[in-house]
Amino acid sequence: MSEAVASAGVIHHEETFLRKYLFSTDHKTIGKQYLITGIAMAILGGTLAILFRINLAHPGFLTNEQYNTFVTYHGAIMFFWVAMPILLGGFGNILIPLMIGARDMAFPTLNMFSYWVFFVSSVILIISFFVPGGAFSGGWTVYPPLSADPGRYLGANLGTVLFLLALALEFASMLMGGVNFITTVLTMRAKGLTLMRLPIFVWMEIVASLLFLFSVAPLIAGAIMLLLDIILGTHFFRVEAGKVGDPVLWQHLFWFFGHPEVYVILFPALGILFEVITTYSRRPVFSYKLVVYATIAAGILSFLVWAHHQFVAGINPLSAIAFSITTILISIPFSMTLVVMGLTFAGGSIRFTPAMLFAIFAFLMFIIGGLSGLPLGAVGSDIYFHDTYFVVAHFHYTVFTIAVLSTIAGIYHWFPKMFGRKINETFGKIHAWLTFIFYNGFAFPGFFLGLAGHPRRYYSALEFGYLQKYQWVHELMTVSAVLLLTTQVVFLFVFFYSIFAGAEEKSPNPWKSTTLEWLAPSPPPHLNWGSFAPVVERGPYEYAKNGKDIDYLPQGKLVKLKQPVSGHEH
Amino acid sequence: MLPQDISQHGYLVDRVIKLSIWGIVVVGIVSFFIMFYILYKFRRTKNPFPLSDVPSGLKKVIFIDYVMIIFDLILLFMSTWAWFFFFVRPVEKIKKEVQEKGEKFVEVRVIGRQFFWTVEYPGRDGVFGTQDDFKLGNLLVVPEGYNVFVKLTSGDVLHSFFIPNARIKYDVIPGRETHLWFKPAKVGKYEIACAELCGAMHYRMKGYLVVLKEQDYKMWLDSAPFSEISFDYLDDDKIKFVKGGEVR
């Protein structure tokens, strides 16, 4: 079948190296560029994390300015330069056109442009680390007045400006990507692929893109005002004698973006998990409709919960109650999604491949992460938990799961499709187990620190009498974190080795999966489908039709085209 | 795990914390066991072919959603109660109630600056703006069993005034005045932390809450200028005072 497509004349316009690998408009190449850049930034962010964790175990390893800077950059990098580019830019770009049977994105040039804007933003971020005056160290939430007058409070004026600039560019690039995703899925689906036949991953990417599109804009407005504060000395967010701005306004604008942002990266991760789990447990999604509706409901609700990050930050106490209610409400669609995910395992015949192991661990960790959100969403207990390590543990159980466990599950799952090669299975299993153990070793103790009232972003716990007795917990966390990063670095070596020298993957569909991307040869050629076109006949998850593992029904079939296709056409 | 609760109303918060923690532990463990059961029962080696339908017993797992919803409602109710008690009622209202009940209260002002707390006391007469007002650095001395009303303001950036032992925390915001109210019920010396990143020395922005017996508090007020203070029930021997609040 792959040979068939390969032979059926794809129009090969000879491309220069630059055109093919650097300034390519091919969605797969762009996706890989995003993936690689994201991984590089992940190494950076992880290293920063290790450095300040060592400092927490042995205070004095860093200076306290360095410590704050590293914490700030770790947060920002992991959110904006790792999770988003890999999950939206990387997987989104590679998989969406393949899954919907398109030949490329709707706006290929815009797509390429979005990657290069992202690249520039990462470069600026790294530059901002080394500028005179030091890097920005006010926390990834960039709360003013600390950030509105950095020269005075942090001594890092230029660093802050560059940091904000990098953020703005990153948002711009992700906006372009989002416009592309939405337009592509709405207007370029293969014949017969109705919206309710889309793979859940595509649904999740679309909802995520919409959330990002509508939530990031107020923050961009806020960022402009903040830059004016820094550069022109206005006082939107600063408070001085006779100049009354409002720091809380920034917090609102930031979290109005910040909370949907969490779901912007959460949804694609959930989508990956659904694809992986259905494939390896050979079961259809327990209730496709329920998942889609729950996702949309959660997406809408996510615009109404932002102030739960500010319960004790001086907002109106009555609106705090309202936000607490919505926050608790949003746990319901997610609990439904997770229950559906759990029941998707049920009745299957589960293959514990590396991808599946990672998916299972991610699923279990999501349960912990989601549940641990309740004490924070409940306004009464948040009085105590706000800005303590409980928060840290909570969002590491969600965000680390998103950005690492689910991502790696996706990488193992689609690696043959992306590169036409295999990753060693045994290694993958060991990798999964070690990751799982070390991850819990470093994340779980955070809950106890939180219960003990350990505030976040403390350079050292030794200053406070009531925290000194928990120093050993910090040491335990640090050791696990170091081991965790080591594991991932080893994995990266294997990953890059397998890209170039892994065992060839002959079959286009090694996992016997149903969705459209597995009909294309791996790796798919430019314009994906050669002289064929996919035609969709049924829903995405037709597994276990009559209790026999081998027969699964692919979502569609390839149909020969009379007119050969050349270039992007709509 | 939780530090000792020294305030009269801390139990409200503790109740929510305990409820939520135990609730999520139970729900978590149950769902983990269900998952392990599923993963074990339907593993490839034992179950080579997928079933074409989910066993109806497992379909009941959806009841976890109802458990979640009920749990959510209880949690909401109690947490909102606690929140209402501490922060929703305007501080003047609380003050009036306190006076009607004939309880005693003290007022203090706390100003957060990088990186120390300045505590302003109204002095013996209990009113601000008279010349017996005085300031202390990083030290909040209050009498046991009194209602303590704290006015919070910031001199520069955001801080967060956090007394773990009293289960209260509120942000200190420049340009705004925020309020705290608590009722210390146990003498001793406790720590005040800053829970909002405020700069390089954030982790050192530490104050002390000293709860004295009523008569000791009066004696202490009279004994100005304060050089030092020591009572047998304060865990460490002496507490030095610095006037003007410019301590680091």
Added chain:
Amino acid sequence: MKVGERHEIEVRNHEHHHPPYVTIYFILVFLTFASILISQIVHRQKAPAYVFTISTVKALLIALFYMHLKYEGRWVLAFAIIPLIIFALVLFALMPDVVPYQKM
């Protein structure tokens, strides 16, 4: 049906109802003068209500006819309306938190 072809049809539809652009333009000009006049005459406490109402009318004219929203399907309308809902949400959700604290 291919996007291109669909567009041809759109074009034909458009030719049928090209609204009277020039007339609308003069209405807009008139409204502008009206709002300026009102802002000068009416008491400054009441003026904003009138003036912003007029602006909204003008905005609607432009959006409906110049931007063809009158003739668009629900997919385009969605992307025009959802942002306005969000704008309103931000505005009203922030009022109790931001407005009372600006002591000038």
Added chain:
Amino acid sequence: MSEQLRVLDELEKEEYESVPVPFQKLGFWVFLGGEIIILGGIVASAILFRLSYPGWFKSSEHTNVVIASINTMVLLTGSLTAVLAHKFATIRQWGKVQLFLGLTALCGFTFIGIKFIEYSREIHHGFLPSSGIFWMFYYGITGLHGLHVLAGSLIILGVMLFLRKKKLVEAVENAGLYWHFVDIVWLYIFPLFYLT
């Protein structure tokens, strides 16, 4: 798989399932949706501060209503020409399209020129961005809006110049849409900073 190849039937040419909107227009509206909230967010902040800031009236009297009214006219005229350009594009009279696009771009640059005169007058009177709530919002918002006008004019100029090569109705329409959007924003900025 193989039996699938056997049952392959043939398609005349490739077709896509799609919502009934040309993808260029849809994509552009998605983008506009974001833009609306970017400007909406800062305008919302301005409204929030205005509601609590009694001094707004006094400051807003220092702004020049005449210049601003002229600018409003300029923008409205630009909207008219832009939409006429689109009209002629739909009936394939490319000469007129270019003419009207040119006029629109001209309006844009006129607007920016007038804006600069206005700014220089205010700065000369000593009103800087840092001199008060009103002024920081005035400069922030009108400046941001000015940038959008600039962008719109450049887009329209670009469309006009490249029209000769490929005659795109969508391009003309989208450029026009952007212009109208910027115009609508101004319709609210004008009363906010000049009239009330």
